[in-house]
Amino acid sequence: MASTRGRSKATSVSEDRPANNRENGDGRSAGASAPKEELLKFYNDMLLIRRFEEKAGQLYGMGLIGGFCHLYIGQEAVVVGIQAVQTEADSVITGYRDHGHMLATGMEARGVMAELTGRRGGYSKGKGGSMHMFSREKKFFGGHGIVGSQVSLGTGLGFAHRYQKDGGVCLCYMGDGAVNQGQVYESFNMAALWKLPVVYVIENNKYGMGTSVARASATTDLHNRGQAYGIPGKPVDGMSVLDVRAAAAEALDHARSGKGPFILEALTYRYRGHSMSDPAKYRTKDEVSSMRETKDPIEQVKRLLLDGGHADEDELKAIDKDVRAVVNDAAEFAQHSEEPDPADLWTDVLVDA
Amino acid sequence: MPIEILMPALSPTMTEGVLSKWLKSEGDSISAGEPIAEIETDKATMEFEAVEEGTLGKILVPAGTGEVKVNTPIALLLEEGEDASTMQVPPPAAAPEPAVAPEPAAVPAPAPVPAPPAPAAAAAAEPEAPPATDEDRFFAKTVRQTVREALRDAMAEEMRQDPTVFVMGEEVAEYQGAYKVTQGLLAEFGPDRVVDTPITEHGFAGLGVGASFARLRPVVEFMTWNFAMQAIDQVINSAAKTLYMSGGQMGSSIVFRGPNGAAARVAAQHSQDYASWYSHVPGLKVVTPWSAADAKGLLKSAIRDPNPVVFLENEILYGQAFEVPEDPEFTVPIGRAKIVRAGSDVSIAAYSIMVGKALEAADILAEAGIQAEVIDLRTLRPLDTHTIVESVKKTNRLVVAQEGWPYAGIAAELAARMMEHAFDYLDAPVGRVCAADVPLPYAANLETLALPQPDDIVAAAKAACYR
Numbered sequence: 001m002a003s004t005r006g007r008s009k010a011t012s013v014s015e016d017r018p019a020n021n022r023e024n025g026d027g028r029s030a031g032a033s034a035p036k037e038e039l040l041k042f043y044n045d046m047l048l049i050r051r052f053e054e055k056a057g058q059l060y061g062m063g064l065i066g067g068f069c070h071l072y073i074g075q076e077a078v079v080v081g082i083q084a085v086q087t088e089a090d091s092v093i094t095g096y097r098d099h100g101h102m103l104a105t106g107m108e109a110r111g112v113m114a115e116l117t118g119r120r121g122g123y124s125k126g127k128g129g130s131m132h133m134f135s136r137e138k139k140f141f142g143g144h145g146i147v148g149s150q151v152s153l154g155t156g157l158g159f160a161h162r163y164q165k166d167g168g169v170c171l172c173y174m175g176d177g178a179v180n181q182g183q184v185y186e187s188f189n190m191a192a193l194w195k196l197p198v199v200y201v202i203e204n205n206k207y208g209m210g211t212s213v214a215r216a217s218a219t220t221d222l223h224n225r226g227q228a229y230g231i232p233g234k235p236v237d238g239m240s241v242l243d244v245r246a247a248a249a250e251a252l253d254h255a256r257s258g259k260g261p262f263i264l265e266a267l268t269y270r271y272r273g274h275s276m277s278d279p280a281k282y283r284t285k286d287e288v289s290s291m292r293e294t295k296d297p298i299e300q301v302k303r304l305l306l307d308g309g310h311a312d313e314d315e316l317k318a319i320d321k322d323v324r325a326v327v328n329d330a331a332e333f334a335q336h337s338e339e340p341d342p343a344d345l346w347t348d349v350l351v352d353a
Numbered sequence: 354m355p356i357e358i359l360m361p362a363l364s365p366t367m368t369e370g371v372l373s374k375w376l377k378s379e380g381d382s383i384s385a386g387e388p389i390a391e392i393e394t395d396k397a398t399m400e401f402e403a404v405e406e407g408t409l410g411k412i413l414v415p416a417g418t419g420e421v422k423v424n425t426p427i428a429l430l431l432e433e434g435e436d437a438s439t440m441q442v443p444p445p446a447a448a449p450e451p452a453v454a455p456e457p458a459a460v461p462a463p464a465p466v467p468a469p470p471a472p473a474a475a476a477a478a479e480p481e482a483p484p485a486t487d488e489d490r491f492f493a494k495t496v497r498q499t500v501r502e503a504l505r506d507a508m509a510e511e512m513r514q515d516p517t518v519f520v521m522g523e524e525v526a527e528y529q530g531a532y533k534v535t536q537g538l539l540a541e542f543g544p545d546r547v548v549d550t551p552i553t554e555h556g557f558a559g560l561g562v563g564a565s566f567a568r569l570r571p572v573v574e575f576m577t578w579n580f581a582m583q584a585i586d587q588v589i590n591s592a593a594k595t596l597y598m599s600g601g602q603m604g605s606s607i608v609f610r611g612p613n614g615a616a617a618r619v620a621a622q623h624s625q626d627y628a629s630w631y632s633h634v635p636g637l638k639v640v641t642p643w644s645a646a647d648a649k650g651l652l653k654s655a656i657r658d659p660n661p662v663v664f665l666e667n668e669i670l671y672g673q674a675f676e677v678p679e680d681p682e683f684t685v686p687i688g689r690a691k692i693v694r695a696g697s698d699v700s701i702a703a704y705s706i707m708v709g710k711a712l713e714a715a716d717i718l719a720e721a722g723i724q725a726e727v728i729d730l731r732t733l734r735p736l737d738t739h740t741i742v743e744s745v746k747k748t749n750r751l752v753v754a755q756e757g758w759p760y761a762g763i764a765a766e767l768a769a770r771m772m773e774h775a776f777d778y779l780d781a782p783v784g785r786v787c788a789a790d791v792p793l794p795y796a797a798n799l800e801t802l803a804l805p806q807p808d809d810i811v812a813a814a815k816a817a818c819y820r
Contacts, residue, residue, distance in 0.1 A: 050386075057402070057404065058404040063362045122600075134598075134603045143599075149591055152557075152559020153587075156567070157567050159569075160564045160569050271386065272402075276364065279396075281397075348601040352659075
């Protein structure tokens with residue numbers, strides 16, 4: 001793994017951001033520290049997503065996963081940092097780069113991986129695939145394949161939170177590619193008009209498929225996209241799980257207190273291509289390797305744990321081993337779970353009235 | 354045991370590729386996620402990244418090798434503590450098929466292949482009987498109501514008994530409905546349950562579907578279905594498909610309703626019949642009432658239904674009055690057609706406004722000595738094929754009247770179904786009476802020419818009777 005020696009604090013990230021990363025408006029680094037248990041959980045949860053996605057890439061390579069498969073590698077701090085400050089009442093919805101969100105909400109690695117392999121043990125019984133998984137129990141509402149559609153749907157989840165007065169907020173994720181879809185603004189308008197409890201999380205990984213944000217968006221400060229509707233927005237270093245956690249707490253407080261929606265722009269980066277078949281020729285290798293070497297969200301937490309004396313290499317190795325065991329178990333399950341019963345072709349089209 | 358690194362599939366369609374270049378040499382240490390080779394797929398040249406960490410023990414397929422099958426071992430990776438002596442080079446031709454099958458060593462005996470599912474179109478099968486109904490008994494006590502009033506009462510009654518039902522749309526609350534269908538609802542139920550939306554069909558359709566995922570029961574009014582083309586992605590991709598894509602977890606109990614089809618001289622963009630569009634889609638139910646009683650009974654069923662229902666009304670019918678049962682327990686099951694006039698010589702199937710025109714045609718035909726049986730389809734999906742077939746068995750002739758265009762329309766679907774289920778009973782080709790295959794014109798005379806009229810139905814029925 002690339003060395004990050006010489007960087008001792010996660011806070012250094014906010015001093016040395018990638019080109020499109022901007023300082024927080026207030027100039028301070030939001031979350032410089034966290035208790036040991038929380039750091040260990042961050043490390044574990046992000047590593048689980050990383051290793052899970054690497055395994056998914058491997059199974060894809062072996063032909064065990066088909067179709068489209070969009071990996072979350074590099075973006076782990078976004079969803080893990082936000083999940084840390086959610087409550088059980090909150091709902092989550094996202095687009096199709098969704099494996100990380102599922103794992104972060106506590107969905108089982110086995111069920112997610114078995115859905116990727118199209119087996120009956122998958123969350124959608126093999127009928128949804130990588131882009132379409134759901135868990136009512138974990139309040140994870142998908143998993144949607146049409147860019148931007150989850151923004152209207154998530155606004156509806158926010159509407160339902162308010163209607164049912166359950167105290168929940170919808171975490172509605174979208175990529176930088178979604179922000180130019182018309183329905184996003186239709187939704188922003190209604191959410192602001194009705195003060196719906198929604199936090200819109202824009203995961204700005206700099207590229208909508210192969211088109212950079214600057215080539216797609218007339219204004220690139222995406223957290224300002226709610227200004228026309230009076231929706232406050234804030235950028236956050238999406239490679240720092242602590243910064244994300246702090247910014248998400250502020251955003252959730254805002255939405256939960258009845259003030260309406262909030263836009264959080266997480267400046268992040270995906271290491272892999274848009275999907276498995278993307279050679280990523282639209283960016284330089286240096287850009288990718290520089291991100292991996294200097295900004296990696298997992299390495300940052302690892303350094304905080306080691307340098308803070310919270311854990312030693314052996315403890316972290318033990319976590320690595322446990323995570324790998326979970327992922328390997330999921331992969332085994334996903335390969336041995338049966339294919340769907342052919343009779344299931346005809347089920348789940350309609351609910352019996 | 355060293356780990357075999359296999360030739361990866363790096364696109365959905367790749368079965369073999371070129372190993373262009375090794376980025377690591379034997380003896381190099383490798384960390385997870387690090388690129389180790391360049392591979393040319395059927396689409397592009399990609400970097401291939403290591404999944405496990407270790408030391409590159411042996412390269413099995415040299416750089417520049419072409420036609421390397423997916424899943425061929427291309428290198429051996431030594432894990433921590435292993436050295437090169439543990440390596441056993443697999444035989445070169447060991448590429449397992451790049452099939453969607455587990456790795457050979459780990460495979461349990463394959464389960465016997467179950468019998469293939471029934472084909473989609475079981476041509477010879479008898480059409481299913483429609484759902485049972487006791488709707489007729491409610492007509493003992495009726496009140497005369499317009500379709501508009503019946504629709505409003507249906508919503509109000511369902512809102513009274515289920516607090517999760519709410520109505521949203523443009524001008525539904527304070528304005529009392531662009532066509533006054535939601536008149537009075539705001540006063541009774543308040544602004545939280547009768548929600549005026551901005552003019553933002555795509556957005557509020559999606560919002561409604563999202564709310565239905567959270568187990569609310571939205572009634573989403575489109576001011577007309579013409580505007581719902583802005584929203585059709587959410588109706589189909591989100592409302593209709595999510596139950597299936599979620600393996601049955603995430604149903605959407607939602608009604609999309611509003612006037613459909615031509616009104617009166619509002620020209621092409623405001624006059625389209627979307628019946629065949631939505632009826633095409635599995636995961637939707639499509640309802641097209643004609644009478645006020647059916648409008649009420651079917652809308653109540655639609656609101657109670659756990660599935661997304663597309664409810665196609667008609668502006669011209671809003672003001673027409675019919676006898677409607679008074680009992681709030683009256684409902685009409687979705688999926689059941691109704692014989693609205695019995696006859697023996699020719700069957701005429703129609704939906705929505707065309708039912709009235711078909712009845713006018715039947716009167717004219719009766720004067721000519723032809724007894725037409727008129728079937729109000731009421732629901733287009735699921736279609737009550739059974740009732741149509743039973744009628745055709747009696748009359749041996751079918752004419753279908755629809756306001757929509759002929760191409761790939763409901764009448765075409767019925768013609769196909771008659772070939773599948775009633776071929777031997779037909780004494781004449783199925784007749785289609787449709788709108789002219791043009792955008793609807795504004796001029797009064799052209800509009801009348803473009804829309805199907807009772808005389809057109811009469812002509813088609815006579816042709817079917819060879820008269």
